[in-house]
Amino acid sequence: MKLTTDLIHLARPGQRPAPVNPPVVRTSTVTFSTLDEMRDTKQRRANGERLFSYGRRGTPTTHALEDAISRLENGEHTQLLPSGLAAINLVFMTLLQPGAHVVIADSVYQPVRRIVEGWLRPWGIAVDYFDGTPEHLSTRLRAETRLIYTEVPGSLVYEMQDLPALAAMAAERDIPLAVDNTWSSGLLMRPLEHGATISLMACTKYVVGHSDVMLGSVTANGELGRRLAEMAATQGQCIGGDDAYLALRGVRTLACRMATHADNARQLGDWLSSQPHVARVHQPSRAEHPGHGLWQRDFDGTNGLLTVEFTAETPPSRVDALVDSLTLFGIGSSWGGFESLALPCDLAAARSLDDSWSRRGPCLRLHAGLEAVDDLRTDLARAWTRLDE
Numbered sequence: 001m002k003l004t005t006d007l008i009h010l011a012r013p014g015q016r017p018a019p020v021n022p023p024v025v026r027t028s029t030v031t032f033s034t035l036d037e038m039r040d041t042k043q044r045r046a047n048g049e050r051l052f053s054y055g056r057r058g059t060p061t062t063h064a065l066e067d068a069i070s071r072l073e074n075g076e077h078t079q080l081l082p083s084g085l086a087a088i089n090l091v092f093m094t095l096l097q098p099g100a101h102v103v104i105a106d107s108v109y110q111p112v113r114r115i116v117e118g119w120l121r122p123w124g125i126a127v128d129y130f131d132g133t134p135e136h137l138s139t140r141l142r143a144e145t146r147l148i149y150t151e152v153p154g155s156l157v158y159e160m161q162d163l164p165a166l167a168a169m170a171a172e173r174d175i176p177l178a179v180d181n182t183w184s185s186g187l188l189m190r191p192l193e194h195g196a197t198i199s200l201m202a203c204t205k206y207v208v209g210h211s212d213v214m215l216g217s218v219t220a221n222g223e224l225g226r227r228l229a230e231m232a233a234t235q236g237q238c239i240g241g242d243d244a245y246l247a248l249r250g251v252r253t254l255a256c257r258m259a260t261h262a263d264n265a266r267q268l269g270d271w272l273s274s275q276p277h278v279a280r281v282h283q284p285s286r287a288e289h290p291g292h293g294l295w296q297r298d299f300d301g302t303n304g305l306l307t308v309e310f311t312a313e314t315p316p317s318r319v320d321a322l323v324d325s326l327t328l329f330g331i332g333s334s335w336g337g338f339e340s341l342a343l344p345c346d347l348a349a350a351r352s353l354d355d356s357w358s359r360r361g362p363c364l365r366l367h368a369g370l371e372a373v374d375d376l377r378t379d380l381a382r383a384w385t386r387l388d389e
């Protein structure tokens with residue numbers, strides 16, 4: 001069955017009569033009829049079975065969501081975390097020990113740099129950044145490299161990478177390749193299908209889709225999937241039933257929401273690319289994007305994100321005035337919800353290897369929400385006049 005059909009039918013209660021979604025289970029304690037039953041459950045859990053045994057170890061509600069994310073990622077095991085950032089940390093925690101080395105793509109989600117400086121380096125874990133190409137990656141690998149960590153497309157300006165080529169290089173040296181798949185949300189691309197060993201997502205974004213839950217996921221196959229789950233259990237990582245319920249509800253409408261986000265973003269991108277003061281519009285679905293060919297090859301579609309790069313002469317203060325005058329685009333972090341957002345971004349601070357950004361114009365990331373695109377365009381057109389004041 002097609003993924004979009006599965007997303008509607010998976011992880012639903014089997015017994016009838018039944019609600020269409022699994023109900024919210026809120027509990028810490030799980031009670032058993034006998035001590036034998038309890039001991040047997042714990043034994044089977046120790047052998048790697050996913051069982052309802054204690055709230056922190058998951059409930060039928062969180063298990064249902066895990067199954068939905070596993071289907072989205074086309075993987076065997078999914079571990080849920082209280083945020084996307086916690087999901088990234090779980091991957092590092094599971095695979096890196098003092099003395100190890102990790103290679104990280106330069107275009108990653110900016111707070112990953114905070115993990116590097118605030119935790120990895122102080123704990124004796126060596127870190128190198130690579131520019132996203134297999135050629136550069138091969139010059140960064142060391143005997144102690146225990147993880148290659150990347151994100152496709154990159155955050156903010158959506159640099160593309162040849163994922164199968166990176167995966168082949170990682171596999172040849174037996175190094176796990178982890179990919180942040182938040183941009184695609186599994187619907188548009190599945191890193192495990194391209195040879196990655198781990199795929200993670202900030203479900204906070206499109207999976208939840210309504211900007212009302214923080215949630216992360218890590219998906220992997222086989223033994224590695226179990227190791228990730230064990231480390232999460234060791235660290236006491238778990239999520240609440242209400243959040244799991246809302247995220248599973250988000251999964252049901254993911255495909256149709258994404259189609260509208262993508263449509264709106266495409267139309268806004270076309271219009272913005274011909275506006276004054278715009279140097280370029282970053283969006284991998286645009287033919288002029290440097291990674292357009294890879295996007296066409298590896299992805300099934302696009303999403304609601306686009307980033308406007310203004311000409312180098314544009315004062316950042318005028319862009320700020322533009323943003324302040326928007327009425328339909330909210331000012332705020334994150335994306336993937338039903339609403340439109342605008343956020344100025346500092347690419348010079350977000351990249352270590354590409355110094356061209358210090359000479360380029362200011363950038364403004366937009367998330368196209370589910371509003372009527374004509375209204376979004378009108379809002380932007382009115383705000384654009386602020387650039388000339």
Ligand SMILES: *Cc1c(COP(=O)(O)O)cnc(C)c1O
Pocket residue numbers: 083084085086109151155180182183201202203204205214215216334
């Ligand atoms: C937002 C985001 C995260 C972090 O997710 P949170 O749930 O906000 O912690 C991680 N990776 C990417 C690519 C993101 O956009």
